[in-house]
Amino acid sequence: MTPQRIAAKFLVEPDPAAAVALEPVIGLFHRFIQEQSLPGLLLDVADYAHVPDGPGVVLIGHDVDYGIDLSDGQAGLLVVRKRFAGQAFGEVLRDTLGRALTAAQAIGQESDLGLRFASDALTLHFFDRLVTPNSDEAFESVRGEVEPVAECLYGAASYEISRVRSEDRRKALSLSIRGSGEIAPPSALIERLSA
Amino acid sequence: MSHASWKQTLEGRIDPGWAEEIDHFEGQLELRRQGKIEEKVFAETRLRRGVYGQRYDNGKRHDGVAERPLAFEEKPTKGPDTLWDAPGMQRIKIPFGGVSPEQLEVLAELAEDYSDNILHVTTRQDFQLHFVHIEDTPDLMRRLAAVDITTREACGNSVRNVTACPRAGVCRGEAFDVSPYAHALMRFLLGHPDVQDFGRKFKPAFSGCEHEACGLVQMHDGGYVARMRDGKRGFKVVVGGGLGPVPHQAQVLSEFTPEEELLPQMQAVCRVFARLGEKRNRGRARIKFLVAKLGIEEFRRLVEEERVTLPHDDRWTAFLDDMPHTSGEAVLEPGPLGDAGRSPGFEAWHRSNVYAQRQEGYAMATVHLPLGDMTSDQARSLADIARRFAGENLRTTVDQNVVIRFVPDAELPALYEALCAVGLGAPGAGTIADVVTCPGTDTCKLGIAASRGLGSEMIRRLQAKAGTLPEAVEALSIKASGCFNSCGQHHISDIGFYGNSRKIDGRTVPHFQVILGGQRQENGGSYGLAVGSVPSKAVPLAIEALTGAFAEGREPDESFQAWSARLGKRSMRELIKPLMSVGPYAEEPEFYSDWSDVREFTIGDLGVGECAGEVVSLFGIEVVKAEAQAFDAQIALDDGDAGGAESLAYAAMLSAARALVRTEFIDVTEQPEDVVAEFRTRFFENERFFDKYAKGKFGAYLLERHANPDTTVDDALAARRIEEAQLFIEAAHACEARMTAEAAEVPA
Ligand code: SF4
Numbered sequence: 050m051t052p053q054r055i056a057a058k059f060l061v062e063p064d065p066a067a068a069v070a071l072e073p074v075i076g077l078f079h080r081f082i083q084e085q086s087l088p089g090l091l092l093d094v095a096d097y098a099h100v101p102d103g104p105g106v107v108l109i110g111h112d113v114d115y116g117i118d119l120s121d122g123q124a125g126l127l128v129v130r131k132r133f134a135g136q137a138f139g140e141v142l143r144d145t146l147g148r149a150l151t152a153a154q155a156i157g158q159e160s161d162l163g164l165r166f167a168s169d170a171l172t173l174h175f176f177d178r179l180v181t182p183n184s185d186e187a188f189e190s191v192r193g194e195v196e197p198v199a200e201c202l203y204g205a206a207s208y209e210i211s212r213v214r215s216e217d218r219r220k221a222l223s224l225s226i227r228g229s230g231e232i233a234p235p236s237a238l239i240e241r242l243s244a
Numbered sequence: 245m246s247h248a249s250w251k252q253t254l255e256g257r258i259d260p261g262w263a264e265e266i267d268h269f270e271g272q273l274e275l276r277r278q279g280k281i282e283e284k285v286f287a288e289t290r291l292r293r294g295v296y297g298q299r300y301d302n303g304k305r306h307d308g309v310a311e312r313p314l315a316f317e318e319k320p321t322k323g324p325d326t327l328w329d330a331p332g333m334q335r336i337k338i339p340f341g342g343v344s345p346e347q348l349e350v351l352a353e354l355a356e357d358y359s360d361n362i363l364h365v366t367t368r369q370d371f372q373l374h375f376v377h378i379e380d381t382p383d384l385m386r387r388l389a390a391v392d393i394t395t396r397e398a399c400g401n402s403v404r405n406v407t408a409c410p411r412a413g414v415c416r417g418e419a420f421d422v423s424p425y426a427h428a429l430m431r432f433l434l435g436h437p438d439v440q441d442f443g444r445k446f447k448p449a450f451s452g453c454e455h456e457a458c459g460l461v462q463m464h465d466g467g468y469v470a471r472m473r474d475g476k477r478g479f480k481v482v483v484g485g486g487l488g489p490v491p492h493q494a495q496v497l498s499e500f501t502p503e504e505e506l507l508p509q510m511q512a513v514c515r516v517f518a519r520l521g522e523k524r525n526r527g528r529a530r531i532k533f534l535v536a537k538l539g540i541e542e543f544r545r546l547v548e549e550e551r552v553t554l555p556h557d558d559r560w561t562a563f564l565d566d567m568p569h570t571s572g573e574a575v576l577e578p579g580p581l582g583d584a585g586r587s588p589g590f591e592a593w594h595r596s597n598v599y600a601q602r603q604e605g606y607a608m609a610t611v612h613l614p615l616g617d618m619t620s621d622q623a624r625s626l627a628d629i630a631r632r633f634a635g636e637n638l639r640t641t642v643d644q645n646v647v648i649r650f651v652p653d654a655e656l657p658a659l660y661e662a663l664c665a666v667g668l669g670a671p672g673a674g675t676i677a678d679v680v681t682c683p684g685t686d687t688c689k690l691g692i693a694a695s696r697g698l699g700s701e702m703i704r705r706l707q708a709k710a711g712t713l714p715e716a717v718e719a720l721s722i723k724a725s726g727c728f729n730s731c732g733q734h735h736i737s738d739i740g741f742y743g744n745s746r747k748i749d750g751r752t753v754p755h756f757q758v759i760l761g762g763q764r765q766e767n768g769g770s771y772g773l774a775v776g777s778v779p780s781k782a783v784p785l786a787i788e789a790l791t792g793a794f795a796e797g798r799e800p801d802e803s804f805q806a807w808s809a810r811l812g813k814r815s816m817r818e819l820i821k822p823l824m825s826v827g828p829y830a831e832e833p834e835f836y837s838d839w840s841d842v843r844e845f846t847i848g849d850l851g852v853g854e855c856a857g858e859v860v861s862l863f864g865i866e867v868v869k870a871e872a873q874a875f876d877a878q879i880a881l882d883d884g885d886a887g888g889a890e891s892l893a894y895a896a897m898l899s900a901a902r903a904l905v906r907t908e909f910i911d912v913t914e915q916p917e918d919v920v921a922e923f924r925t926r927f928f929e930n931e932r933f934f935d936k937y938a939k940g941k942f943g944a945y946l947l948e949r950h951a952n953p954d955t956t957v958d959d960a961l962a963a964r965r966i967e968e969a970q971l972f973i974e975a976a977h978a979c980e981a982r983m984t985a986e987a988a989e990v991p992a
Contacts, residue, residue, distance in 0.1 A: 094841075102667045
């Protein structure tokens with residue numbers, strides 16, 4: 050069964066712990082809405098810059114949210130896919146990553162902003178306490194869905210999946226994927242996902 | 245692998261009555277989705293369960309260039325003009341703000357699973373989750389119900405969350421702990437048949453004492469102040485307070501209601517309100533209008549009469565038998581605060597965020613949440629911290645913070661470190677940097693200006709100045725509302741704001757009306773008064789001008805309220821006057837957008853985009869006269885001339901109406917009869933003056949005053965008339981803006 054929400058986070062490079070100027074992101078996200086630059090039904094911009102280690106600035110959509118997220122003290126692009134009833138887990142996973150990489154590319158092209166995202170690693174969160182509780186069993190089941198997608202991105206045997214945030218079972222189930230060897234540019238990764 | 249639903253998973257863990265209600269709601273939801281029940285009926289049903297609409301849920305949004313439709317799938321609506329798939333807000337009632345670590349953990353999960361990872365504390369001790377889809381709400385409610393939280397009557401024309409001072413039970417000055425009474429009142433009235441037929445909502449609040457600020461009972465529909473008489477517990481009961489467009493101070497219903505009479509008396513109040521309160525005109529339907537209309541003596545007589553007829557109910561007193569006699573147990577032994585283990589920043593945090601409890605050796609620590617927001621991770625950490633230091637003792641506050649009670653003094657340095665580690669160690673609780681705001685244009689459909697954007701900017705600026713401001717300035721309060729409805733409680737802060745707009749250079753400029761000298765002490769004992777509107781982007785400078793003048797000019801120990809009253813509104817206005825004007829768009833474009841928003845400002849998603857027009861309209865020139873009269877009315881009231889103030893306020897409404905009429909009929913005379921007749925036919929009867937939400941409320945202020953002048957005028961009436969005049973003028977501005985936009989839309 051597919052969880053209600055799947056989120057992918059790509060960290061800012063070179064230093065995700067460095068401060069990020071969020072004010073220009075507000076303008077950018079409003080422009081993205083005007084120009085419909087990202088996939089999904091885009092609705093509004095929510096500013097949470099005042100919350101320490103919070104969601105930062107979020108482009109709220111109907112089926113997807115895009116945010117410059119500061120959680121865990123690590124700035125990154127967090128893309129939350131939602132409202133996809135009836136779709137298969139793997140399909141939603143690919144779609145989530147495709148959208149995240151598309152957004153990473155679009156934001157990365159904004160030279161004034163100076164935000165780039167590392168594509169050799171990402172974190173996935175599964176927000177659904179019924180379908181994907183933060184348990185060993187759920188992790189194994191999710192891993193089975195994630196592996197083909199990770200392989201598609203980074204190639205067979207060129208990635209590592211590890212569970213994160215497992216020390217606190219109240220948190221959503223999360224895992225990280227780290228690619229090794231030569232990492233293709235985001236445009237190529239997007240193509241692979243949609244192939 | 246198939247999974248059980250939340251309904252199956254939580255079976256047996258939810259109060260059967262609550263479970264049935266949620267099932268019923270889910271059934272209604274499905275029926276509406278199939279188009280089998282009326283949208284209005286469903287809207288009422290969902291609102292009573294705290295499921296609100298949110299900004300742009302009519303499917304239209306101005307993106308800064310043009311108003312564009314939001315391409316949601318075609319489905320039945322959730323209510324009039326409210327699209328099914330548009331995200332909404334879920335309000336979650338937290339009686340007296342009491343929240344346990346377990347409940348906080350569930351709220352944290354819900355914020356991640358259904359919302360945007362933010363738990364928002366409101367000015368009425370509720371939680372709110374935003375951007376929630378309607379179809380997720382039944383499961384969300386089940387998960388809450390499993391930890392003893394209901395969203396029932398979190399909205400709708402019913403009894404809302406019962407609030408109480410967060411210090412209840414630990415306060416050094418309280419008569420006794422009011423929390424169990426607040427809890428009993430909530431339980432008794434929840435779903436009670438006598439509270440289902442109100443014309444508007446009813447907000448109750450409890451306070452443990454008369455003079456502090458925490459309970460704010462004076463601004464509530466029903467307020468209860470703990471009192472002891474001859475060794476017996478009871479309450480001073482007040483009714484008919486309220487903020488909103490026309491604020492009222494509550495009046496005394498009873499100087500002492502014994503504890504066993506608390507519930508039946510309240511039931512009688514509810515019956516009288518349901519029977520005699522206004523039902524058709526929402527703008528006059530709060531109990532404050534009924535109390536004002538009947539007079540408190542007559543209202544009291546009716547309540548007493550009703551009380552006698554009530555059939556006996558065991559629940560009136562049953563709660564007294566098993567009422568807890570403590571306000572939670574400490575988990576750690578008390579101990580004195582030592583010098584060891586204090587990290588940098590501890591002293592400042594201790595100064596502003598820690599309150600010594602009446603229980604020797606224990607303290608209450610305030611977790612300062614910026615704009616009432618915390619993340620799910622922070623909420624879980626807070627639950628852990630509470631368990632470690634204080635057990636079940638958490639409360640939300642009307643200042644949008646959370647307090648942890650029963651922390652041993654000796655543990656405060658460790659508590660501070662634990663809070664800092666998760667971004668919750670900000671000092672400044674209860675200081676000028678603890679800015680309170682309503683959601684404003686971020687999510688509220690009625691918002692005019694960005695109160696949260698302004699709040700965020702003020703927090704940033706004021707935190708940067710922490711420790712450098714004079715002590716008297718540091719102690720001030722700032723509250724902002726996105727519109728005149730006052731959810732940010734701006735009337736009771738030293739410096740308050742509510743959002744409005746002005747037409748300048750053919751465009752709309754976001755503004756905030758400045759309200760000065762409100763009083764939080766004495767349970768919100770008096771309200772501030774408006775001194776003028778400042779462009780949104782100039783508000784930080786206005787605050788600097790006001791606080792600077794206060795720091796320099798105050799007498800020793802003089803409060804902001806006393807200082808502003810001593811100088812008078814004319815002088816206050818002079819302080820902000822240099823900031824009130826805005827240059828043309830070409831020269832000062834930054835004034836034409838709001839905080840946290842780069843779009844050119846419009847009066848929201850309600851209307852069409854606005855095009856540049858002439859520099860100063862005829863209306864613009866004429867309406868200035870109305871604003872000056874409204875201001876002079878306040879001065880007259882300050883000078884003790886209630887009659888003069890009331891006449892000036894009426895004259896201000898006439899001038900604003902005439903300004904509108906003259907845009908179409910330049911030769912209208914200045915005779916009140918003529919102005920009112922023309923206003924009525926040209927703007928009121930055809931509903932052009934009507935606000936989308938308030939409808940004809942503001943226009944009716946003039947018509948009612950004109951038709952029924954009061955023969956005796958006291959201060960309260962004059963103050964109310966001034967508020968009405970200000971709202972009428974705002975509505976005239978909005979009406980003119982709509983007319984200009986419509987004219988710009990007509991093809992040449
Ligand atoms: S004051 Fe106005 S903008 Fe703020 S929440 Fe209330 S209705 Fe909305």
